[in-house]
Amino acid sequence: MQNQLQTTKEAITICRAAEDDAVVLAELGARTIRQTYGAAFSSEDIDRHISEAFSLKRLNAELANPEIFYLLVTVNQEPCGYTKLQPTSTSEAITGTGPIELVRLYLDSQWIGQGIGAKLMQTALEFVANNGFRTCWLRVLENNTRAIAFYRRWSFVEVGSEYYLAAGDNTVPVLLMTRLIN
DSSP: OEEEEEOSSOEEEEEEOOGGGHHHHHHHHHHHHHHHHTTTSOHHHHHHHHHHHTOHHHHHHHHHOTTOEEEEEEETTEEEEEEEEEOOOOSTTOOSSSEEEEEEEEEOGGGTTTTHHHHHHHHHHHHHHHTTOOEEEEEEETTOHHHHHHHHHTTOEEEEEEEEEOSTTOEEEEEEEEEEOO
């Protein structure tokens, strides 16, 4: 799967990540997590989260798993964002059929607000629909108003809330949002 968008200055490419993209995802994941949550959690908690979630061992296993889907976006061949999708429904609030979780959607901060996140979301939702899933859902920190507004623009609606174990041992309130796929 490859999706290309040409702008006047940048060439944007989105494709499904392959097993040889583990190092790229580890570096990109670490960078975007630090940018997104660096002020909200201690550096020790962020480091621990990164070492667990973005270890090469874990990423290699996830990239080899046919039920976990990473989409990688590049601008002028430089990685700048990604999504992680995984068929799960761990909350009673997720009631739609064929659920898949949008586990992560991150973009390097220098590219936020330039339409790349929207293109990544569009591609992710097309991927979801093309693979037979009928409900896409996600968790988002309750105080992440920018992300919540972004998801609402993509027709995600709030269906509940819960506490989620985030970086380190921090339990944080998150909203559960869902979108039905046509």
